[in-house]
Each structure stands twice: as structure tokens, then as C-alpha cells.
Amino acid sequence: MGRPAKLSRERLQTAALALVDAHGLAGLSMRALASELGSAPMTIYNHVAGRAELEVLVVEAVIGEADWSREPHDDWRDAVVAITVALWRAVRAHPHAIPLILTRRSRSTALLEASEALLDALARSGRSGRELLIAFRTVTGFVMGIAQAELAGPLSVAADEPADVVIGRFRALPRFRYPRLIEIADAAATSDAEGELRAGLALVIAGLDAGLDATPSPSRRRLPVAQ
Amino acid sequence: MGRPAKLSRERLQTAALALVDAHGLAGLSMRALASELGSAPMTIYNHVAGRAELEVLVVEAVIGEADWSREPHDDWRDAVVAITVALWRAVRAHPHAIPLILTRRSRSTALLEASEALLDALARSGRSGRELLIAFRTVTGFVMGIAQAELAGPLSVAADEPADVVIGRFRALPRFRYPRLIEIADAAATSDAEGELRAGLALVIAGLDAGLDATPSPSRRRLPVAQ
DNA sequence: ACCTGAACACCGTTCAAGT
């Protein structure tokens, strides 16, 4: 069979992502990848230091699909939305890779790029230093948390079990004990994911907006802050 | 070496968590756990269906450490803060278990309990149905995302490498290319984690507060802001 | 410079057998 015998980082990358997409994280192994590419397991080590680096390659491939810079945005809020929605879409397109993304992202230059762009937008809200750090942590935490929650949270929809199974499990909970959970399980059954993301993001941005009133003086604030 | 030969779910649970805490996720294996408890690997299967169930046990142990119900809170904002901070502290005390928690939490009854309590607090902000779902997703996404980000994000502090190594890696980035990342890396080096969490949470809650103005139907109300 | 087979030290889990 005319198998291209030449291996390359790029071929490893796309084949690895394909494996993860098709068979889940457990499907990604040096041996499986090698046989997929028609070569010996050890050949892979000529292009990649080990499994960890392979995983970073997968993360890069996923994040690389995010394209947030179609047009520039005058309003920093629009820029924040554009970047986070683009990231979320890319991540969501590869649900099996999410644990990898959460775990290996600090090594991905594609994500560094996105992070810098997001920071740039947030800085335009008038923040710097620690305030900027907190805004950054809040937004990225939110996006990653939402992406993850959808996959594996109590109301998971994207996991390996079909949505109605998960929601059914919730409906089966003792009604008197978890009335609220059952209420939102019903709501979750009929709502679209991106709509939820955007609505949540709007809340976060509203918070970022409100936070601007109180910021400059470090001592007293109007927000329910710790201590 | 008077080893108690009797195995029990509870002994498995604490031993498994101890293994994860001490040696990381990779340190948790049926075989390692068995030898830790002085029994044969297969004995474990008499108390637990398999590795997946063992992992849920670990999640339960971690979440079970969160205690948010010391006193009731009149203000829903205070309740939200109390619950999320308690969860965050418990999770943060076991950083190696975080991937497990993100992945297996939908099976943990301890987390169901916490979720219901959080929903209860959020419902007191005047939300229900889809609005409640979105508020819930936003807050839980935020907390989990932050906990995870701290461990593995671009500014990770809790990973297996010491903080100064990570931050040093950032300082080594091309300054002209990632100026904002370098700026917050400096801020991250001197800031405390719980302070960041609470400040971010304050932003989210401010957003939840602001969101009340815009709500379409009956629950429009202008609550006096905290304090 | 790139590829590879054999081997090592691990996994989770099935099965049949013990008490």
C-alpha cells in the first residue's frame, strides 16, 4: 500500500489529533499512533521527545484552529467576546482533547498568542498589574471551566454517554432533595451550548464593567470582596 | 507489622487519596494501592467495580472536606462566596486530584450536595430556569477553571515544577511579543491565590448583580448592593 | 539522520481457584 514512509512532526500532530477525536484520550498511544502511520513505535521518538510532547502537539493543533482576529474591535468587550468564543469553539470541536488542553496548555505557543490578545483587550478596560491578572484569571477560568463543565459536569452533555442518559440520571434523583438541580436539568435539556456560553460571558463582562467604578483606590470598595 | 487485613471502601478511599497526594495521579494504580494496603491487587475488586469507581471515591473524599454550611447567610452573595471558597479550598488542598475532580465530579454525591446549595443561593438572586442554569454554569465554571488554571495554566504555580521556574519561563519570553503576559507574570509572582480567587469571584458576583437589571420579566428588582 | 526489534517495568482486568 503506498504509505508515505516519511514521518514528520506535522504528520504526527494531525494523526494524533485524529486518534483522540476518533477514540478518545485512551486511544492515543505511541503504539497506536505508530501503527496508524505505518511505522514502528520507536520511530516516533525521532520527532518527539515523548508522550508529553506529543500531547502538547495535540493541544497546539486544537488551539490553532481558533481564529479570533478576523477584524479588530474598537470596544474591548467585543474583543474579549471574539477571542473567548473562538477559543471555546475550537476546544469544543475536540471534546476528547479537553483534559489535555487543561493540562498542557501552558506549553502551547498558540495559546500564548491568544492569551496575549485577550490580555490586550482586558488592558483596554483600564486595568493593569494585579487587576489585569485577576481579570485574566477570571475570564480564562470561566471559559475553560465552562468548556470542561459541559463535558463532564453534573449537567454534562458532551461526554461519552448521550445527553438524555445524563439528564435522565438527574431526573431520577430524589426530587425533594435536589429540586434546583432537577430544575436546571430541565432547562439544560432544551438550551444551546453557545447561547449559554455567551450569556455567561455577558455576566462576567458586566462584572468587569462594574468593577471599573471602584478600582483606583486600593483600600475601600463597594463590591463584596474578601476580608 | 500488624496490618489490618480487612479491606473496606473507606480504607480504600483514604489510601487512594493519600497515594494521589503523595505521588500524583500516576501514583494511583490498583497494584500500588493494593501493596499499600498489604493485599493482592484483585482484592480491591471486591469493594469497587474498577478504577473508575476508585477515582470517584477520591473525588468524594476531596469534596467531602469542603464545609460551607457553618452559618447560614441572609445575603445570597455571601452564600455564594462561602460555598465556592469552601469548594475551592478543598480542591486546592489536593492539587493532584484536580483532573479527577473535573472529570468524575458528576458522579459525586458530595458535589451534588454542594451544587444544590449553590443553586439555592443563586435562586435567591431572583433567577430560575435558564437564567439560573446560566448563573450556575458561570459560577461553577469560574471556580473550577480558576482552580485548574492555577495548577496548569500559563501562570501555573502549583504544578510539579516550582513557581519561580514557571514564572521564569515567562520572563524568558520575547518581551516585545508577549508584553502583557510578562506584566501579569510579575503580578502573579507576588499575589496570594485565595485573594485572587475572591477578587475574581467578586467580579462574577458583580456581574450577577448587574444582570438583574436587565432580566426580562417579573423579577426586576434593584437590591441594595452589599453593605 | 532516520528507522527499528527486543526487552523492561509497568498497567487494568478476566478467570479459575482457594477459604
Place this chain on the structure above:
DNA sequence: ACCTGAACACCGTTCAAGT
């Protein structure tokens, strides 16, 4: 009801050897 050893089908990675 609880425990267990042997075995199966996997892992990632080292090493020595090939081209």
C-alpha cells in the same frame, strides 16, 4: 462473602543495532 495467583492484552521508554 471475601480473598488471591496466574495470565492476557495492553502501556511508555531504554538500548543496541541497523541503514
